[in-house]
Amino acid sequence: VRTGLFFLGTVLWDVVPRLFDDLRSALERYYGNLPLPRQFLRIGTWTGGDRDGNPFVTAAVTAETLRLKRVLAVSKHLQGIKHMDRELSISEFHTPVSSEMRALLEQDYADPNPHLGYLKTRYPMEPYRLELAALAEQLETTSADKVKERLLGETTAPLPKLKDAAQLTNALDVMSA
Numbered sequence: 001v002r003t004g005l006f007f008l009g010t011v012l013w014d015v016v017p018r019l020f021d022d023l024r025s026a027l028e029r030y031y032g033n034l035p036l037p038r039q040f041l042r043i044g045t046w047t048g049g050d051r052d053g054n055p056f057v058t059a060a061v062t063a064e065t066l067r068l069k070r071v072l073a074v075s076k077h078l079q080g081i082k083h084m085d086r087e088l089s090i091s092e093f094h095t096p097v098s099s100e101m102r103a104l105l106e107q108d109y110a111d112p113n114p115h116l117g118y119l120k121t122r123y124p125m126e127p128y129r130l131e132l133a134a135l136a137e138q139l140e141t142t143s144a145d146k147v148k149e150r151l152l153g154e155t156t157a158p159l160p161k162l163k164d165a166a167q168l169t170n171a172l173d174v175m176s177a
Contacts, residue, residue, distance in 0.1 A: 001048045001061075001065050002068075004047040005068055005069065009072050013076055016041060016043075019041065020040070023036070023040060048061055048062055048064070048066075049066075059152065063147075063148045064148055066148070066151060067151075070142075070147055071143060074142055074143045077168065078140065081132050081135050081136045081139060082136055084132050088128040088129060089123075089126050090126065092125045092126075092127060098174070101127060101177075104175075105127055105134075112134075115137070116130075116133060128175060131175060132175075135172075138162035141161065144160075145160050
């Protein structure tokens with residue numbers, strides 16, 4: 001499992017975006033306005049879930065594998081969000097904010113924790129920085145979620161605010177519009 005995670009986190013995490021960029025460039029160059037597929041590659045692995053008679057692969061092993069994969073994905077996304085947070089300090093004075101972006105901010109700052117409340121007062125005119133900070137908080141909360149225990153039926157704790165990748169993608173899409 002850990003060897004597979006190494007390759008997912010080091011090789012594939014860096015190579016797949018380059019493949020996507022190469023595909024986008026090729027489609028633009030040879031086909032003009034052909035739309036880029038949202039997903040053109042799906043990576044799967046049976047590591048930690050190969051229930052083909054392997055006596056060492058139990059429900060607990062599969063749950064731990066899924067937890068480790070989730071931690072990797074969340075930490076990689078969190079690194080990217082924190083990088084963008086430092087880069088996107090654009091003021092509303094220079095770039096207008098869409099109504100969707102404003103709605104997203106209102107939703108994410110409806111009941112901010114002390115840290116987000118502080119950031120809201122420190123950077124009141126930097127909506128992208130504020131939204132990225134909210135996403136970072138949500139990712140950190142998601143990373144701390146007891147996913148293994150949840151999968152094994154050992155907890156009924158409420159799910160974190162950020163429940164799936166689509167929520168993160170939607171927030172980033174709103175920001176990029």
